[in-house]
Amino acid sequence: MIIAAFLPVFAIIAMFPVVGAIITHFKDDPDAAIKVPAMVTAPGYAIALLAPFVGAVVDRFGRRRMLLACTFFYGIVGTAPFFMENLDSIIASRILLGVCEAGILTTVNTLIADYWDDGKRRNWLMLQGLIGPAFQPAVFVMVAAVAAVRWNGGFLVYLAALPIFAAMYVWLFEPAKPDARDFVVNDSNMNATGPAFPWGTAAIVGGMTLSASVLYYVFIVNGSMVWQELGLSDPMAISTATLIPSLFILPGSMLFKFASRYSSAVQIAMFLTLLGAGLAGMGAAHTVLQAQIALTLQQMGAGMAVPALIAWSQTRFAFAHRGRGMGVWTSAFFLGQAISPIIVGHVAQGVGTMQHAFVTTGAVGVGLALVVLIIGGRRAAA
Secondary structure, eight states: HHHHHHHHHHHHHTGGGHHHHHHHHTTSTTTTTHHHHHHHHHHHHHHHHHHHHHHHHHHOSHHHHHHHHHHHHHHHHGGGGGOOHHHHHHHHHHHHHHHHHHHHHHHHHHHHHHHHHHHHHHHHHHHHHHHHHHHHEEEEEEHHHHTTTTGGGGGGGGHHHHHHHHHHHHHOOOOOOOOOTOOOOOOOOOOOSSOOHHHHHHHHHHHHHHHHHHHHHHHHHHHHHHHTTOOOOSSHHHHHHHHHHHTTTTHHHHHHHHTTTHHHHHHHHHHHHHHHHHHHHHHSSSSSHHHHHHHHHHHHHHHHHHHHHHHHHHHOOOOGGHHHHHHHHHHHHHHHHHHHHHHHHHHHHSSOOOHHHHHHHHHHHHHHHHHHHHHHHHHHHH
8 A cells, every 4th residue: 555655646756857868759749848748747637626525425335346446447547558659649648647646645645544553554655755855766667668669668657556556456355344423533633533524624724735735746846947046057966965965754654653642732733844944944945955954854844744744634534434535635735736837836936046035944843833722732731
């Protein structure tokens, strides 16, 4: 399941090494430079739109069948562009891939909560945070190797989903439904199980996740512009400057495990503070070294963000509503991915430079952390 959770991320990062080759192949299409990047990110829009509906299906008809079907068709649909020569058809197949990804990510996060209690669950979420960064270099090498043979050879890597499907078929099981008298257990003891879906809780989860996701993607999308404002224009120099700080995303995932002894409010405030301070530090930096130190903080916050958000969201919903709840989480996170560059771009236009935009968004992150701590403290007192 942890490897399966990497598949939606895999779908995006596997394409970045071959974007140039695909644009070159479709050079006769005047819109290729726009369509090909859109092809890369197309699954994200499908995930943001469909994840809540997938969650409803998971709650009604079960977890295992949904995960098996989505993983199998992920391998089929993901590989389909290898046999295509029409760019619009490839984009359409990528949207279908997003449908499969919505099912995979929503169901995996639901099953992690179903299979394990809070303590063991946090161990698996920490591992989930470590797997992605660890696998990413291998994905780049694998994609580059097959793409060197043929322009669309990179799509063959999606066949990796099929052995994952086989392992799921053998070992995964449908979790037993708890007794109807069970209730949601969380650190504030706020929610009891009921027949109606808790829309208020879903709104809080969606709003918090969306806000955190927008901050999470600020550096990922706009970081190169900050390096350029600091005098680094060569892509290799930018990669070199980013390399060491980016490794701190792994300690960030482990920091989540340490912080899990505290309340969800403390965990969320901690990663928001790290994200915000790191972004603001990069925006205020005058040298590359200063920016690298700030980026180290930002990457630790990024490593902690996803497992902390998932762990908190999982405790907000009872078994009967957990699929829809995690669907809301998935939708909000990928919606944040889509709108983050738009928001940051408008902020940069308003304040003058991308560095100033980083200071602004960083301050918002730290401010949001304070709000979370205040609200969490009041609820604990109540």
